[in-house]
Amino acid sequence: MKPVSTLPPGRVAALALAALLAGCSFVPPYQQPAAPIASQWSGPTGADPVGASRAAADLPWQDFVQDPALRELVELALQNNRDLRVAVQNIEQARAQYQIQRAAQLPALTGSLSEQRTVPNAGADANGQPKVSSLYSLGVGISSWELDFFGRVAALKDVALASYLATEEALKTTQMSLIANVITAGLQLKSDTELLGLAERTLATREQSLQLTQLRLDNGAATALDQQLAQSQVASAQAARAQQQRLRAQDINLLTLLVGQPLPERLLPAVPAPVAPAPPPDLAQMASVPAPVAALPAFAAVPAGLPSDLLLRRPDIRAAEQQLIGANANIGAARASFFPRISLTASLGRVSTDLDGLLGSGGTGAWSFAPSITLPIFDGGRNQANLDVAKAGRAIAVAQYEKAIQSAFREVADALAGRGTLMAQLDALQAQATAERERYRLTDLRYRNGVASHLDLLDAQRSLFAIEQALAQGQLAERSNEVLLYKALGGGWAETQTSASAR
Secondary structure: OOOOOOOOHHHHHHHHHHHHHHOOOOOOOOOOOOOOOOOOOOOOOOOOOOOOOOOHHHOOHHHHEOOHHHHHHHHHHHHHOHHHHHHHHHHHHHHHHHHHHHHOOOOOEEEEEEEEEEOOOOOHHHHOOOOOEEEEEEEEEEEEEEEOOOOHHHHHHHHHHHHHHHHHHHHHHHHHHHHHHHHHHHHHHHHHHHHHHHHHHHHHHHHHHHHHHHHHHHOOOOOHHHHHHHHHHHHHHHHHHHHHHHHHHHHHHHHHHHHOOOOOHHHOOOOOOOOOOOOOOOOOOOOOOOOOOOOOOOEOOOOOOOOOHHHHHOHHHHHHHHHHHHHHHHHHHHHHOOOOEEEEEEEEEEEEOOOOOOOOOOOEEEEEEEEEEEOOOOOOOHHHHHHHHHHHHHHHHHHHHHHHHHHHHHHHHHHHHHHHHHHHHHHHHHHHHHHHHHHHHHHHHHHHOOOOOHHHHHHHHHHHHHHHHHHHHHHHHHHHHHHHHHHHOOOOOOOOOOOOOOO
16 A cells, blocks of 8 residues: 655644634624613603504604605605715715725736837847847736735724624614604694794784774773784784794705705695785674694604614614724734734746747746745834724724613603603693683683773783694694604614625
């Protein structure tokens, strides 16, 4: 039997060492920091809505937004908003950077074709050769490929991958914020439009009251002071109308910016038609009570869930964790800089003095193999400083990750506290508005029959107008709070397509 050949012991040891170093990595094991939040929500949270069968993050915004006009505004914003376009391009940029870093792990093959002509040609006269000599070469080669024995290139690739994944999460955060901002701005526009209508109706009522006061003054039943007070109330209503007109125009401007294009008229709440002043009423005729503001659109029920859900559902928290993973990998790259850096340059090709013979039998084979090793001996503390920078960067990333969790917890807790109290506040405002409307009706009746004073009537008018405004603002706060809760719980991002996984 033929004996099995064996390698020299020195070569075996060298190969074993190379195999060991090839799997070496100086990246510290990643450990997810503990979430610095309580296990339960605290304070008034409000009961989870009945019928909420899925978590907020699993509730598509199309199902959450039930008003058709608001839903169409969100769709237009997702198509045209410039901030969202920038976020998409940031992902493309981060993906390209990752591809560049990943390519550094593989050798880059290059092809070359060259010609060299030399004058004079040594020995041309003696051998009868031409005075100009030519040399053609053709080959492929590897230029300065770093053999990643200590994991430096792999660690830098992991840093780029984490940055890419964090950018993907940033896109989700941008989309969630955009959807919430569009819905809130749409609610504000609807609310300010209703308040404009209330101001118009209140102005008409006060003009009617002014006419009645003038009629009573003409009949000796009122004084000039009553007439001036009524005139002051009319001017106050005119100022409120002008203010609401300005606020409505600003709401439209904000929505136009968020949507990224001029708003279609059909999506704008109708401006209340001006109410013509009524003819001078009879002393016994009842004044009209201004109609209340309409209710704002409602949304689908949003359950609160548990605080730990935020770690899985909030893209900003996941982005912060990816930044932490990248900072952790950066330490491995900094540690690897303390060790030798081995690179390889090699080429293989043919040379010939004749172009036709370059690929034929007239050519001569040529190759080169040039490994190199760079060993840091003295760098003035640069490598140690880079390692210190990487460690500080990881500590910063840990603090930012924990802050992202705490901020998310606070946003949800605030929204839950709002849900637990705003409905009670809204019910109280509704009851107060009903009482003030009846008070105004009775005071007007008493005034027309000479029982109540003009000051009593003016006070009832002011109170009714103020409570109607407070009721509209309360409705807006309650609806806006539901939008904030939906966003804070991770709602608003529906991943219809799985993004290309980086490998």
